Amino acid sequence: MNRIKNFARQRYLFIILIALAFIAGYLIKPTAQDQNQQFDIHDDQTAWTCSMHPQIRQPQPGRCPICGMDLIPANQQSEELGEHQLRLSETAMHLAEVQTDIVVRKSVSKNITLYGKIEVNETLLKSMTARVPGRIERLYVDYTGAMIKKDEPLLDIYSPDLYVAQQEYLNSLRDPESALLKQEIIRKKFHLWGIADVQLDEIEQRGSAADRMTLYAPNDGIVMQRHAVLGAYVDTGAPLYDIVDLTTVWISLNVYEKDIASLNHGQKIRFSLAAYPGAVYEGVINFIHPVLDATTRTIKVRAVADNAGNKLKPGLLVSAYAVVGSPRTSLVIPVSAPLLTGKRAIVYVAVPDERGVFAGREIVLGDRMGDYYIVTSGLEEGERVVSNGAFKIDSEMQIQAKKSMLSPVSAVQKTAVSKDFSNSLVDIFLAYFDIQHALAYDQSERLPESATRLLQKLKKVNINSSASQPSQWQSLAASIEKATAGLVASTDIDNARVEFQKLSDALILTLTTFGVPDISPIIHYHCPMAFNNKGADWLSQKEQVENPYFGAAMFRCGSQVKTFAGTPGDEI
Incomplete structure (x- = not known):
């Protein structure tokens, strides 16, 4: 009987607990609005990306596997703005470290770096030669590099012509009728031979001819080269010393x-x-x-x-x-402001009276003058441009599925080409890929060979079969040759990378115009950090980034711009 009562009590208790559970669940059930908020928060925090490499998407916070920067939340919300406009919150601008500068008009300057060496001032270089034939009996200056003063003795020479002239001079002194005329003639002869008046006075005082005479330095300087050899016989005009004044x-x-x-x-x-x-x-x-x-x-x-x-x-x-x-005041912006890709320059301008709204704009740049670029067109004095964080803004544009300002504008006339012409370009691109690989792996010793091979292949391109407008290829070929010659002449890998950028730009335009179907696909890459954040492009057949502008320092830095494949100018 007690067992039945206990069982009934446990059953009632179980029913009560179930009822309480249903009541508690009803009381704490979230509203539809709460569910939507939770869903939105979850969505905002599930996608994390890198501001420098927007192709990176992670489900949780961390660091970019390419550059190591902290990942930031991807903003999936779109706004009613222009195609090339973006709005950033205060937090987003702080994370992107966005800074702006006013476009101003001012005088600017730049330093042109030059390299070379010190050379002798050729206008102060003199060669002392033998003016009479004779034998060198003594050398007072017998080594190269000796510092000498004007009228310092250099050597003694025995010359029969000098000995005879001394005798004639002494005889003229003893003949009062013709003394003046002969003395004047003989003195001029001695002067032409490099004999000073002091030496003639000594002959006159001595009253006898000397078997050797001393030759003196014509000017101060340093002996650059000594030709005179003790005991050697020299003819008229033979070099004795090269003397240079190094003042x-x-x-x-x-x-x-x-x-x-x-x-x-x-x-x-x-x-x-x-x-x-x-x-x-x-x-x-x-x-x-x-x-x-x-x-x-x-x-x-x-x-x-x-x-x-x-x-x-x-x-x-x-x-x-x-x-x-600059010859006059110019409209200028900081060098960190423009994003450079190929021949285009992009800036982001702060929209007036709209905090956090930035608009992309293509501009035309002039010379770089130190820390500034001269602006030829596209901006007005007083506008504010993003001087730090422009690439991060452009990356955010891509994250929000808007068109990046860095995306190239196709304005190149596609040109029909012959099969022979396309085939002749293959070897040029293969040599180019060898150069790109050498720079990516910091193997500067391989550059001259690959660059020389490219120049050789360039000369074999059949110009007549290039296109209906061969002048297009001639212009590109000149740019390719100039950049490749610069690679051959480069003395260090940094200079080589500067020339490689020029070569890459020319070959990208070649692909856009003519295409290279026999070795496609070819991938166009862009590195935003190259050359102090100015950015640079290159081509490769590899699907992984191998950065030729940084090498091992930032081997994987860069992103794909497009892929060339198929007929001329086609891209994926």
Whole structure:
């Protein structure tokens, strides 16, 4: 009986617990609005991306596997803005470190960096030669590099012609009728032979001819080369010493053709030497060579500099710069403001009276002048441009499925090409890929061979079969040749990467115009951080990024822009 009662009590208790559970569930059930809020919060926090590499998408916070930057939440909400406009919250602007600067008009200047070496001032170089035949009996200066003073004895020479002339001079002194005329003639002869009046006075006082005579230094300087040899017989005109005055020296510099228009005669330069750290010297340009060196694509420029203390020794390497200013006030923006891709320059402009709204705009840039770019068109004085964080804004545009301003605008006339022409381009691109691989793996020793091979293949392209408008190819071929020659002449990997960017731009335009179907697909990559965040492009057949502008330092930095495949100009 007690067992039945206990069972009934447990059953009633179980029913009560179930009822309480249903009541509690009803009381704490979220509303539809709460469910939507939770869903929205979840959506906002499930996608995390990198502001520099928007193709990275992670389900949780962390670091970008490419550049190591902290991931930020991806904003999936779209707003009613223009196609190239974006609104950022205060938090987003803080995370992106967005900074703006006012477009101003001012005078700006830049430093043109020059490299070269010290050379002898050829106008102060003199060669001392034998003016009479004879045998060298004694050398007072017997080594190269000796510092000498004017009228310092250099050598003694025995010459029958000198001995006979001395006798004639003494005889003229004893003949009062013809003394004056003969003496004048003989003295002129001695002067032409380099014999000074003091030596003639000694002959006159001695009253007898000497079997040897001393030759003296014609000027102060340093013996650059000694030709005279003790005991040697020399003929008239034989070189004895090369003497140079080093009170001034020449600074011979190589100037790239893009900089030559900024240099003028009489312009000052400043230079330094590794031999004297911290010391800065000045020179003045006195000669600009009229002919370009076709191999190095440089022009020789010469400056003259004072050499007090003889510290500027011929042969020493110099690092120089010339300060060049804009001829008038110009509209300028900071160099960090524009995003550069190929031939296009993009800026993001703060929309007036709308906090956090930025509009992308394509502009035309002039020269870079130090920390500024001259703006030719596209901006007005007083507008605000994003000077820091522009690439992050463009990345956010892509995240929000808007069109990136970095996306190239197709304005190139596609040109029909023959099969022979397309095939002749294959070897050019294969050599280019070898150059790209060498730079990506920091193998500068491979560059000259690959670049030389590219130049050789370029000469074999059949111009007549290039297109209905062969002038298009001729223009591109000139750009390719110029950049590749610069690669061959590059003395270090940094200079090589500058020339590689020019080569890449020319070949990207070649692909856009003509295409290379036989080795497609070819992938167009962009690195926004190259060349102090100016950005640079390159081509590759590999689906993984191998950055040629940073090498091992940032091997995987970069993103795909497009893929060329199929017929000319086609892209994926």
